[in-house]
Amino acid sequence: MANEMKKPDPYQLSQQIGYNLRRANQRHVAIFAKHVDGLTPTQFAVLARLWECGALSQNKLGRLTAMDSATIKGVVERLRAKGLVHSSADQNDQRLRLVDLTQAGRAAFEIALDQALAARTETVERLTPDEIVAFEALLAKLI
Amino acid sequence: MANEMKKPDPYQLSQQIGYNLRRANQRHVAIFAKHVDGLTPTQFAVLARLWECGALSQNKLGRLTAMDSATIKGVVERLRAKGLVHSSADQNDQRLRLVDLTQAGRAAFEIALDQALAARTETVERLTPDEIVAFEALLAKLI
DNA sequence: CAACATCTGCTTGTATACGAACAAATCTGC
DNA sequence: GCAGATTTGTTCGTATACAAGCAGATGTTG
Numbered sequence: 284m285a286n287e288m289k290k291p292d293p294y295q296l297s298q299q300i301g302y303n304l305r306r307a308n309q310r311h312v313a314i315f316a317k318h319v320d321g322l323t324p325t326q327f328a329v330l331a332r333l334w335e336c337g338a339l340s341q342n343k344l345g346r347l348t349a350m351d352s353a354t355i356k357g358v359v360e361r362l363r364a365k366g367l368v369h370s371s372a373d374q375n376d377q378r379l380r381l382v383d384l385t386q387a388g389r390a391a392f393e394i395a396l397d398q399a400l401a402a403r404t405e406t407v408e409r410l411t412p413d414e415i416v417a418f419e420a421l422l423a424k425l426i
Numbered sequence: 427m428a429n430e431m432k433k434p435d436p437y438q439l440s441q442q443i444g445y446n447l448r449r450a451n452q453r454h455v456a457i458f459a460k461h462v463d464g465l466t467p468t469q470f471a472v473l474a475r476l477w478e479c480g481a482l483s484q485n486k487l488g489r490l491t492a493m494d495s496a497t498i499k500g501v502v503e504r505l506r507a508k509g510l511v512h513s514s515a516d517q518n519d520q521r522l523r524l525v526d527l528t529q530a531g532r533a534a535f536e537i538a539l540d541q542a543l544a545a546r547t548e549t550v551e552r553l554t555p556d557e558i559v560a561f562e563a564l565l566a567k568l569i
Numbered sequence: 570c571a572a573c574a575t576c577t578g579c580t581t582g583t584a585t586a587c588g589a590a591c592a593a594a595t596c597t598g599c
Numbered sequence: 600g601c602a603g604a605t606t607t608g609t610t611c612g613t614a615t616a617c618a619a620g621c622a623g624a625t626g627t628t629g
Binding site for chain 2: 576577578579580581586587
């Protein structure tokens with residue numbers, strides 16, 4: 284028979300969704316770093332969430348920015364070291380550390396916002412407007 | 427005038443492509459860890475590339491798996507500690523460390539391959555077949 | 570052949586990212 | 600009101616991820 288030989292495995296790493304999600308994220312992080320001064324994407328996410336919601340406990344802030352408690356601790360600490368954020372004890376619940384933007388944090392976010400939007404534009408520059416809409420919808424459905 | 431008041435900034439972190447790329451990647455990494463025993467997605471990517479290409483220098487292996495030289499060093503070291511990979515000096519070029527699968531590495535990849543495909547299935551479970559095709563195409567265009 | 574540039578792999582430093590274990594504070598059920 | 604469960608924040612260990620700088624090997628060009 285002609286088909287007796289086992290064909291070689293056609294597994295192609297470059298076509299795997301997981302691998303390409305990782306690469307897409309790497310690319311966006313690099314573009315973000317190029318556009319936004321002094322803030323990583325995760326640090327920017329924390330500022331954005333505080334801008335949206337106001338003061339939040341550290342753990343809740345982590346949940347709203349997709350970071351576990353060990354990760355958000357480091358991010359808040361680095362933002363605190365830059366003076367963009369301050370934290371204080373909650374009077375009603377002694378466990379909570381309320382995190383909030385400082386004046387410098389608000390100013391930094393306003394500057395970074397335009398830069399982050401420019402980064403987003405470069406990230407999707409190879410897609411048409413229709414493709415961007417479609418990609419955003421599929422990405423949201425995937426999460 | 428009715429519109430004299432400045433409207434509050436409508437910036438929504440949860441709708442940003444960069445933030446959602448990070449979350450999609452986080453989700454896939456978690457699903458991958460649930461399905462695949464003893465290998466991270468990056469470690470699996472290294473095994474897959476060696477399976478595809480055969481022995482490669484460490485730096486070239488890094489380029490073909492989207493890791494810089496500092497990152498690939500650690501990944502190879504951990505795979506070497508598990509006995510899945512070995513490295514040897516290239517006779518023609520004293521700079522190169524040729525990395526290749528061991529027998530155990532080949533066996534581990536064959537087992538992990540099915541698990542990785544199951545992880546991929548769960549990652550895209552909320553998309554229809556047509557949406558999966560569309561998403562893969564847009565993701566490839568984005569990178 | 571000698572000066573120069575490039576490539577390879579390594580190290581350090583910084584920044585996510587998460588699991589696991591822990592103590593203190595709070596809440597819940599009885 | 601009190602024992603048990605939960606929540607919060609911390610620490611430790613492990614694993615990417617990348618910039619910058621380094622030394623040794625190789626390639627290139629005059």
